[in-house]
Amino acid sequence: MLSTIIYRSHISDDVLIKTLGALAEKANQVNESNSVTGILLFNGTHFFQVLEGPEEAVLAIYQAICQDPRHHNLVELMRDYAPARRFGNVGMELFDLRQYDPDNVLQAVLDKGTSKYQLTYDDRALQFLRMFVEATERENYFEIPSGDSWEFIVDKEETPPRAAIQPATDQYSFAFQPIIDPLSRQIVSVEAMMRPGSGVSVADYFAELPRNEMYEIDLKSKQHVFAMAKQLGIEGLTLSINLLPMSLAIVPNAVDFLLQAIHSNGLVPEQIVVEVTENGALSRVDEFEAAIKKLKASGISLAIDSFGAGSAGLVLLTQFQPDKIKIDRNIIADVHRSGPKQAIVQAILKFCSSLQITVIAEGVNKPEEWMWLESAGVCNFQGALFAPSTLNAFPAVAWPEKLEVW
Numbered sequence: 575m576l577s578t579i580i581y582r583s584h585i586s587d588d589v590l591i592k593t594l595g596a597l598a599e600k601a602n603q604v605n606e607s608n609s610v611t612g613i614l615l616f617n618g619t620h621f622f623q624v625l626e627g628p629e630e631a632v633l634a635i636y637q638a639i640c641q642d643p644r645h646h647n648l649v650e651l652m653r654d655y656a657p658a659r660r661f662g663n664v665g666m667e668l669f670d671l672r673q674y675d676p677d678n679v680l681q682a683v684l685d686k687g688t689s690k691y692q693l694t695y696d697d698r699a700l701q702f703l704r705m706f707v708e709a710t711e712r713e714n715y716f717e718i719p720s721g722d723s724w725e726f727i728v729d730k731e732e733t734p735p736r737a738a739i740q741p742a743t744d745q746y747s748f749a750f751q752p753i754i755d756p757l758s759r760q761i762v763s764v765e766a767m768m769r770p771g772s773g774v775s776v777a778d779y780f781a782e783l784p785r786n787e788m789y790e791i792d793l794k795s796k797q798h799v800f801a802m803a804k805q806l807g808i809e810g811l812t813l814s815i816n817l818l819p820m821s822l823a824i825v826p827n828a829v830d831f832l833l834q835a836i837h838s839n840g841l842v843p844e845q846i847v848v849e850v851t852e853n854g855a856l857s858r859v860d861e862f863e864a865a866i867k868k869l870k871a872s873g874i875s876l877a878i879d880s881f882g883a884g885s886a887g888l889v890l891l892t893q894f895q896p897d898k899i900k901i902d903r904n905i906i907a908d909v910h911r912s913g914p915k916q917a918i919v920q921a922i923l924k925f926c927s928s929l930q931i932t933v934i935a936e937g938v939n940k941p942e943e944w945m946w947l948e949s950a951g952v953c954n955f956q957g958a959l960f961a962p963s964t965l966n967a968f969p970a971v972a973w974p975e976k977l978e979v980w
């Protein structure tokens with residue numbers, strides 16, 4: 575099957591531009607023997623390459639390209655299949671856009687094409703090519719330094735190590751993980767996550783319970799969170815708790831129960847954030863909305879958890895707007911290398927800015943993910959890069975420190 579991969583990257587500082595032609599020629603021999611064709615554009619700082627050919631060969635060559643130290647900040651823009659090659663000529667010459675008149679450069683690139691239709695039909699690959707040549711998305715090319723330009727350091731004075739406390743119950747307990755603003759060195763909130771004692775996932779634990787008990791247990795478990803927060807000495811922080819949307823909708827007086835548990839542990843509703851996932855929220859939308867109204871009226875904030883992973887996402891958002899949105903970890907993973915993920919995160923940031931919703935990136939594990947997200951405008955982060963979720967304890971935060979490079 576004929577497959578296409580398109581990527582964009584930034585030339586490394588130590589590469590001499592005049593040597594590029596020879597490098598491209600060498601790469602071409604490999605391409606040719608694998609029947610991979612395409613086009614390689616260069617604009618003085620960035621490369622843009624279309625690779626076309628048999629799927630396995632394209633993938634193997636692309637993987638080698640990803641490892642090449644002569645460029646960095648590589649972002650995969652498109653991976654797709656096509657009925658025919660757009661650039662089928664043997665040999666993938668380096669096309670330096672700067673050598674052409676800006677008015678004619680796009681046509682000059684397209685003249686290299688071998689497909690019959692060029693831009694007549696809406697071919698995504700050719701639209702990407704046009705976007706690069708015309709530099710219409712250039713403000714979104716974030717150049718992030720390498721991951722080792724930051725160190726992540728626990729400040730032992732700021733967060734003295736604390737011993738773990740007793741589990742909440744025999745059946746389950748809670749792990750705690752901070753949500754932080756790394757650049758202002760602030761803990762924004764602490765999320766409490768249920769951990770079944772048997773070691774199974776929360777979803778599996780709930781699945782084993784009778785349906786009517788499941789929501790009840792989910793809700794009632796939260797009083798343990800507040801008690802544990804107090805024991806851990808973190809009751810002064812904002813606490814994020816997870817609830818199934820239906821626990822709020824189905825359990826009678828769910829919000830009253832929460833408020834009672836909050837007050838009895840010396841907390842106030844304004845410091846509590848309820849995280850709900852999109853899943854299931856729409857099946858009993860009237861009850862859910864009634865509970866949300868009550869929650870908001872009491873001072874408790876609302877966050878949509880794992881945003882983007884569920885089925886309700888945007889429809890739910892048209893019906894009510896939360897205070898916070900947590901972008902799902904699958905969208906965050908390797909966001910610095912993925913054009914589709916970057917486009918989605920930027921769209922989320924845009925509508926959240928219009929709606930005054932705070933955005934949190936969850937599951938941040940790599941410095942590059944964090945740096946890209948900061949460049950895009952995300953300020954709040956959660957993930958093992960800064961602090962792992964820790965059972966029955968509050969973990970220390972490893973704050974980023976820029977390494978001085980001489």
Ligand code: CA
Pocket residue numbers: 765816849879880
């Ligand atoms: Ca959560």
